[in-house]
Amino acid sequence: MYRYDEIDREFLADRANEFRLQVGRRLAGEITEDQFKPLRLMNGLYLQLHAYMLRIAVPYGSMDSRQMRALADIARRYDRGYGHFTTRQNIQFNWTKLADAPDMLDALAAVDMHAIQTSGNCIRNTTSDPFAGATAEEVDDPRVWCEVIRQWSTLHPEFSYLPRKFKIAVTAADHDRAAVKVHDIGLILKRGDDGSLGFEVFVGGGQGRTPYVAPSIRKHLPVDQLLSYLEAILRVYNRHGRRDNIYKARIKILVSSLGAEEFTRQVEEEWSKIDVAAANLPDTELARIRAAFAPLPFQALPATSEAFEAAKADPAFARFARNNVRAHKQPGYAVVVVSLKKVGDTPGDASADQMDLVADLAETHSLDDIRVTHEQNLVLPHVKLDAVPTVYAALAAAGLATPNIDLASDIIACPGLDYCALANARAIPVAQDIAARFDDDRADLVGELKIKISGCINACGHHHVGHIGILGVDKKGEEFYQLSLGGSGAEDASLAQILGPAVPANRVADAVDTLVETYLTQRSGEERFLDTFRRVGLAPFKEAVYAEAH
Amino acid sequence: MPKLIKRDADGQFAAAEDAFIDIREEDGVPAAIPGNGPVILSLARFQEEGDALLSGGRQVGVRIASNEAIEDLAYDLPRLALVALEFPKYRDGRAYTSARLLRERFGYTGEIRAVGDVLREQAGFMVRCGIDAFEVSDGSSPEEWAAATHRYRHVYQRAADSRAPAWKERA
Secondary structure (H helix, E strand, O other), rough: OOOOOOHHHHHHHHHHHHHHHHHHHHHOOOOOOOHHHHHHHHHOEEEOOEEEEEEEEEEEHHEEEHHHHHHHHHHHOOOOOEEEEOOOOOOOEEEHHHHHHHHHHHHHHOOOOOOOOOOOOOEEEEOOOOOOOOOOOOOOOOOHHHHHHHHHHOOOOOOOOOOOOEEEEEEEOOOOOOOHOOOOEEEEEEEEOOOOOEEEEEEEEEEEOOEEEOOEEEEEEEEHHHHHHHHHHHHHHHHHHHOOOOOOHHHHHHHHHHHHHHHHHHHHEEEEEEEHHEEEEEEEEHHHHHHHHHOOOOOOOOOHHHHHHHHHHOOOHHHHHHEEEOOOOOOOEEEEEEOOOOOOOOOOOOEEEHHHHHHHHHHHHHOOEEEEEEOOEEEEEEEHHHHHHHHHHHHHHOOOOOOOOOOOOEEEEEOOHHHOOOOOOOOHHHHHHHHHOOHHHHHHHHOOOOEEOOOOOOOHHHHHHHEEEEEEEEOOEEEEEEEOOOOOOOOOEEEOEEEOOOEEEHHHHHHHHHHHHHHHHOOOOOOHHHHHHHOOOHHHHHHHHHHHOO | OEEEEEEHHHHHHHHOOOOEOOOOEEEEEEEEEOOOOEEEEEEEHHHHHHHHHHHHHOOOOEOOOOOOOHHHHHHHHHHEEEEEEEOOOOOOOOOHHHHHHHHHHHOOEEEEEEOOOOOOHHHHHHHHOOOOOEEEEEOOOHHHHHHHOOOOOOEEEOOOOOHHHHHHHHO
16 A cells, blocks of 8 residues: 655645644634635634534555554544545544644544535545556556555645636446546546557536536546556636536536537647646556555465365354455455444444555455445455454444445445535435445345435435435425436446435335335346336336335 | 735746736627737637737736637747636646647746636646646645645656656656
């Protein structure tokens, strides 16, 4: 994993000092909240319903045990003993006091962490495949390129006041675990016909109130051309993206209004004028960054483990092994997904004690590597199969081994009206209600089902790409929920279709139940919910849900 | 009277006298151009009257609105005394691109002046994009402006200034 050097550390120290001065000016009354707002937003500090919220960047969702322990420490000292992992692979603390924020940033800087560009109309934290460096599927390690982008985009002098926020995701595997096609820029690493490494470049995807699946604007961008090409895309957007209407300011609107072909022409024209030799990163620096992601010291182990197989005699472990353990590229190792979706808990929340435990397990059993997924879970990416039973036991004792990864109770939910100043409706209690309908057996029976809940049209809970998407709306002061079906943020990306009229809060879990029962009667063979929906269409689901409502 | 801060070739910031009169429209009516002193014109006005003013020996600068293309000025750059880039709101980042293109694509070496909503929080970005004169709107002193510019010991990317990005420092 990438280690900060003196330059990175001095940069963070300068950043933390700058923010301390700004908070000091605010607390002393030298500047107004209006003047302070853009400054705090540059440092990930939002003012929410009940308190300030500090959003901390976890670059491409990757951290080590030392960093996770620091987060636990911050949760205890400055929050209420927990933190919330987000769909941007970040973590946010929802009960921050303004006067504490500079100390929190210092504590973060001490472990090479920060809150830079976690808000504002700038290039946000680049996200990636949480299985990077562990999965056999990838053609290259996407983290190399995420780190290249992190450095290039950090306090970029030209692109820090864009028309609107800008999100980039990178993956290198056929199975898209980073939702790249619903990002402003999605990059998929691929080998070209000649074997050379390149990016397929997708631009103009997004969620929010006008969702789009991004069109591909270049099939094969040679990897060493990445920064000059990004510069061209961002420059076209910075100049021509709309600034008159916040709801039409994302790049997806520009791409859609120009058409992908014309947008591509403008990017290519701009790119042809850029001094690419100067704009691209030199090979020496690429090599330095690549070295940080060199293959880890894996041991040569047999592909199967007796201890792992024997432990399956316990049905609970067998279920965990089936649902939460994924293949690793190195024989004898596995990827273990830690569920932050225990039924009854808030999706994505982790207590300080849980964070410490995950840190301990990572240090002992996962080569000191931890990932955050955009589905708001954690990953121990390099666990020896022999050690999986031990890791499981420890996770289970801490409520972190719910065997529900990618199943109906593994729900994405935004903070909603419980915390967020923008929300129209609550999302967390709805997620809890639905999850309660899916005990381990039923969740297993139903199989892969991605339910995603947003408390408002901004779609932070990714409802447009849920197999079942749920959007909270306010109807004359009451919370209603609009259901939609058939979305996907994965390699088969698609936008969900609205099922029908919104239902009241107390009917959402019943409606989801009905959708699932309809699926089970319609399912053919091993079909996923999504595949059944794509085959039979909306009608049978609509009929079932609204027939019952009468 | 807005305060003008200039950055010299050695990177030092100092308060400067502003000899230029910015000719603006008033209620949609173009203001008269007084005397024969240095003036700043809008792009449209420059395209109409620039030739005459320049041939009369006057120093002329052009003000570019954030929605105007800097390319439209490319052939005139050698004749201009300065280019003023408008920041109608500090959040409008288009002028950063204009400044970089002036320096990097068109090789412009004259004064680039930031006008409008010009705050010290933007100082570092402005300098890095090649802006070297600042009509500040927040009352910043040259010392405060310099401090804001030099707040970071390192930068991560190449821009229109001479600062070495982190990768070059490491090499």
